[in-house]
Amino acid sequence: MFKAWGTLSLAVLCFAAGVTAHEHHTDKIEEGQAVSVDPIDSILWVHILIQTLAWGVLFPTGMVLGIIRSRWHVPVQTAGSVLSIVGYFLGHGHKGRQFSKNIHSAFAPSLMLLLIIQVAMGIYLKLHMEKGIHGRIRRIVVKCHGVVGKLMPVVTWAQMVFGGITALGFCRGDHLGQCLAHFIMGGAFIAYGVILTILLLVGQLWIRRMGRSQEFFDSLVIAAWGCVNTFTEHRWGTAWVRNDLQHTSMGIIWWCAGLVGVWLSRKRDGTPKRNLIPGMVILITGWAMSAHPQTLPLSNMVHKVFGYTLMGAGITRIIEISFVLKDSNATTQDGSDPNSFQYLPVFLLYASGFLFMGATEEQMQLLSDAHVSHVSYVLILYSIAFLLFLFVSMLLHLYAVSALGEHSKIDPEAPRANGIPNGHPRAVDRRVRDAEEFELEGLISEDDDAESPVAAKERHGA
Structure with a gap:
């Protein structure tokens, strides 16, 4: 096993350096364009599917298996590593559509280097060298291995987004600013939904230990994000154009409301207190986005549905705190049995994030030219949101069932604490x-x- 992992690491290291110097052909790309008009060939489609399976499914699953010290952690991560290497080769061996210099190919070596580091740390930990100086080194490597493992889904998400915009040649020139706004803000809503899912299903004991209400953390992030938006949505010193004023005013209300939410998150005696401010901010933001003026009728409708979805998330969040939980943290002491209504605001955040990420100017122009209706497009985006919500819930279920000791299979080689295996x-x-x-x-x-x-x-x- 160790020899196989060593060979795998050496192979990744060798071809990563060679592929970095690989030159893409750009002779078919028209002047002023980012991609050629050729279709995406089968090799590139296989690259997309393999990398999605490896980075989007196997590695996150292996991360959870590592957290619970499962014996399946190493096999799953090994399979993901092998597939990622195959997909990496295919990404540089395809024909058909050509791409100019892009962020997806530029970021790939860094991602593979991160994988090499993670594999190397995994091999070292699997050797179980704990005597002498290795005892100190092992403690550091354990922490670094955990941090990098949890960082992998985040950078994988970014690379997948880069791959999508590269495949279509989007987000260049004058379109870069609005692309960043849509993908960063949409990704933030999805991340918010993922975090709320974690807190809902497995994070209630952590919230109790922190001695803070959930709205304290939500409001703090809202206030910080509002400060950033206030000073970045308009190029100061230039004329106010299009939606600059609306974007800036939205940033202002975020940090104003966020400060109120932080203040209301404690009672007079200092104990945690729930409040409705984050839900109100989401509701107001959704209302503002539903009336956001756009140039294309299709874009208007998609933004309107996005605004309504976000308003739904805010309203259901308010109902959840006020009437379902009645200002308590959870329906049970450990939060192991949430009310079915509590899943609704979480999912609507996923859906609103995908709707906003899918509403850039170039995407709307492409769909409008293809005569795609907003109903069909919105249903597809909702379907993707359902799939991500399902996958996150399955990973959390895997963690919760193993952590609670139900049908768990403990790795006999895992480190032990006081004679008891972790997990x-x-x-x-x-x-x-x-x-x-x-x-x-x-x-x-x-x-x-x-x-x-x-x-x-x-x-x-x-």
Whole structure:
């Protein structure tokens, strides 16, 4: 196994350097264009499918398997690494459509280097060298391996977006600014939905330990994002054009409302308190985007549906806090059984993110020229949102079931803590007890702590 991983790492390292110097043919690209008019050939389609499977499915699944110390972590990551190498070769061996210099090909070597580093750290940890200086090195490598593993889905998402815009030759010249706005903001809504899904299904104990309400973190991010938008949506010193004023005013209301949300996230005694400010901000943003003026009728309709979807996310979030949870954190103490209504605002954030990412000027012009109706396009984007929501939920289910000790299979080679393998149900029960004892700390007097079991039994008996 170790020899195979070593050979794999060496192969990745060797071809990465060679492929970086590979020159793409651009003789068929017309002047002023980013891609040729040739269709995408079968080799490039296979490259897209393989890389989507490896980076989009196998690596995130392997990441979760690594977190729960499953014996399937190494096989899944090995399969993903092999597929990513094959896909990398295919990406530089296709025919048909030609591409000019682009960010997708420029970012690929960095992504493969990250994979090489991750594989190397995985091999080192699998050797279980813990004596002498290796004990200190191992602790550092364990943390770095975990950080890089959790970073991989983020950079993979960026590379997939780069691949999409490269395939169509979008987001160049004057279109770059609005492209960045759509993809960054749309991706932010999707990320918000993913984070809320994590907190909903497996993050309630973490929120309790933090001693903050969920709206504190939401409002803090909203305020920070509003400050960025306030000073970046308009080129200061130049004339106000098109939607500059609306974008800037939207940034202003975000940081104003975010500050209010932070303030309202605590009671007078300092304990956490839920509030409706993040939901109101999402609702107001959706209303503003539904009335955002556009040049194409198709773009107008897509932006309107995006605004309505975002308004739905804000309204359902308000209903969830006020009437479903009634200002509590969850329906149960550990959040293991959320109310079915709580999934609705989370999913609507996924859908609104994909709608906004799919509403750039060039995309709308392409669909308008092809006479695609906004209904068909919106349904396709909703379908993609459903698939991502399903995949995230499945990964969290895999983590939760294993962490709770149901049908978990523990890697016998995994590091142990106090004689108990990581991910063992007893270890989870201990973490739950620690969290409960942390919250009860201060309510137990020193006399109670000092009281012997016999005295306590006699007192309760009396």
